Amino acid sequence: MHDQLEKYAAKLLTDRSAMAGRIAVAAKDDELISCGNPELAAMAVAVLERLNALSIVVAASSLPFADLLIARSAAEVHCIEPQDTETRTFLHDIPFIRLSELSKEPAAQIAPLLGNRKGVIVEGIGIFAVGGVTVEQAYINFSSVFHSTFVKYLQYILQSGFLLPEEPEACRSFFAGWLHPLTADGLHFHTGELGELDDILREIATVGRYTVERGLVDSFFGNISCRTDRLIYISQTAASLDALDGCIDPVPFDNSSTVGITASSELAAHRRIYETGDARVILHGHPKFAVIMSMLCETKDCAISDCWRDCPHVRFLGGTPVVAGEIGAGGLAKRVPPVIAGPGRAIVYGHGVFTTGKNGFAEAFQSMVEVENWCRGEYRRRLVEKTGF
Numbered sequence: 362m363h364d365q366l367e368k369y370a371a372k373l374l375t376d377r378s379a380m381a382g383r384i385a386v387a388a389k390d391d392e393l394i395s396c397g398n399p400e401l402a403a404m405a406v407a408v409l410e411r412l413n414a415l416s417i418v419v420a421a422s423s424l425p426f427a428d429l430l431i432a433r434s435a436a437e438v439h440c441i442e443p444q445d446t447e448t449r450t451f452l453h454d455i456p457f458i459r460l461s462e463l464s465k466e467p468a469a470q471i472a473p474l475l476g477n478r479k480g481v482i483v484e485g486i487g488i489f490a491v492g493g494v495t496v497e498q499a500y501i502n503f504s505s506v507f508h509s510t511f512v513k514y515l516q517y518i519l520q521s522g523f524l525l526p527e528e529p530e531a532c533r534s535f536f537a538g539w540l541h542p543l544t545a546d547g548l549h550f551h552t553g554e555l556g557e558l559d560d561i562l563r564e565i566a567t568v569g570r571y572t573v574e575r576g577l578v579d580s581f582f583g584n585i586s587c588r589t590d591r592l593i594y595i596s597q598t599a600a601s602l603d604a605l606d607g608c609i610d611p612v613p614f615d616n617s618s619t620v621g622i623t624a625s626s627e628l629a630a631h632r633r634i635y636e637t638g639d640a641r642v643i644l645h646g647h648p649k650f651a652v653i654m655s656m657l658c659e660t661k662d663c664a665i666s667d668c669w670r671d672c673p674h675v676r677f678l679g680g681t682p683v684v685a686g687e688i689g690a691g692g693l694a695k696r697v698p699p700v701i702a703g704p705g706r707a708i709v710y711g712h713g714v715f716t717t718g719k720n721g722f723a724e725a726f727q728s729m730v731e732v733e734n735w736c737r738g739e740y741r742r743r744l745v746e747k748t749g750f
Contacts, residue, residue, distance in 0.1 A: 362390040377576075379487075379503070380423050383398055383401065385397035386418050387417050402419075404468065412472055415496070418500055419486075420488060421488075424511065427482045428485065433517065441454065443512060446711050452478065452479055479491060482506065482510070488503055490505075518748070565605060578648070585602065593628070596625050641719055643725065644716050645716075648733035650736035655708045670686065675700055678739065679739065697715055705725075708732065
């Protein structure tokens with residue numbers, strides 16, 4: 362169990378979602394065990410003792426966005442409500458506790474919130490994320506809170522400008538230091554036809570890892586597939602894209618096998634994309650700026666309230682179509698295939714990017730890089746226009 366704690370503490374650093382030296386992970390084994398920053402580890406253990414859960418991550422975010430969202434909130438507000446798909450699906454909302462409201466027994470204050478939600482933000486301390494039955498779940502929930510507050514904060518300042526004196530410097534530091542250039546340089550893709558089983562499995566696992574390493578998706582989210590004449594090889598639901606060995610399902614096109622039960626929830630969308638076009642591979646990730654830009658609709662006086670699900674319109678971001686639709690077999694399998702066949706790329710409102718390749722994953726990966734880089738550039742252009750920053 363100690364190895365698990367160390368593994369996921371290290372992944373938070375690799376992901377650059379948590380601050381070095383301000384990470385703790387705790388779990389229930391034969392006894393409560395922990396690793397990391399002693400102060401945070403003690404707090405993690407105290408909270409976990411009060412929960413019917415196996416694990417908890419407590420860490421300071423590598424970015425100040427969560428605390429800035431709290432500072433922007435009215436005094437009577439005690440939760441953040443992002444509209445990205447990860448929040449709607451997994452978190453619902455994100456409760457927070459202001460540092461000024463933190464009691465002398467913080468564990469007793471934090472634990473009830475974690476009994477109803479997967480993550481809580483404590484201002485000035487960090488994100489508390491719980492895992493019900495595995496340490497990995499606590500890591501995933503931390504990553505989800507980090508992703509959602511990242512998207513929500515940058516969306517906010519593009520809409521309202523800077524409201525706090527510390528925000529310009531926080532953004533300068535983010536763009537100059539945290540945000541790395543995004544390229545496919547240095548990556549190696551399979552050349553030639555992906556026809557042999559070993560080649561398919563190896564390439565899917567490799568490209569899944571690339572997608573995580575380049576920050577195009579958090580490790581748990583996203584999916585990837587490759588088709589042959591009879592089968593779709595697709596990552597399993599709940600599989601980490603950077604650990605896909607043994608987590609790829611061969612699903613018959615005609616759905617004649619129950620093996621698809623464990624396949625990605627986006628199997629229906631992948632199948633329909635293959636049926637309606639000439640793609641041989643599909644990559645789906647959650648690059649953050651594409652998610653942000655997809656939710657910035659400029660239509661006025663629109664009667665639609667659930668834009669992420671009900672919007673019937675196709676918008677475009679740099680030539681890439683943007684559509685709405687529920688994840689799973691609901692909307693995406695209907696909305697994405699008609700628009701992706703031509704450009705080989707599509708953005709889903711608040712959710713992420715699908716890209717395809719006719720000759721292999723190099724094409725799909727490069728398309729996702731291009732979409733995210735365009736969205737980064739357009740975001741910066743609009744931010745300058747809004748704030749002069």
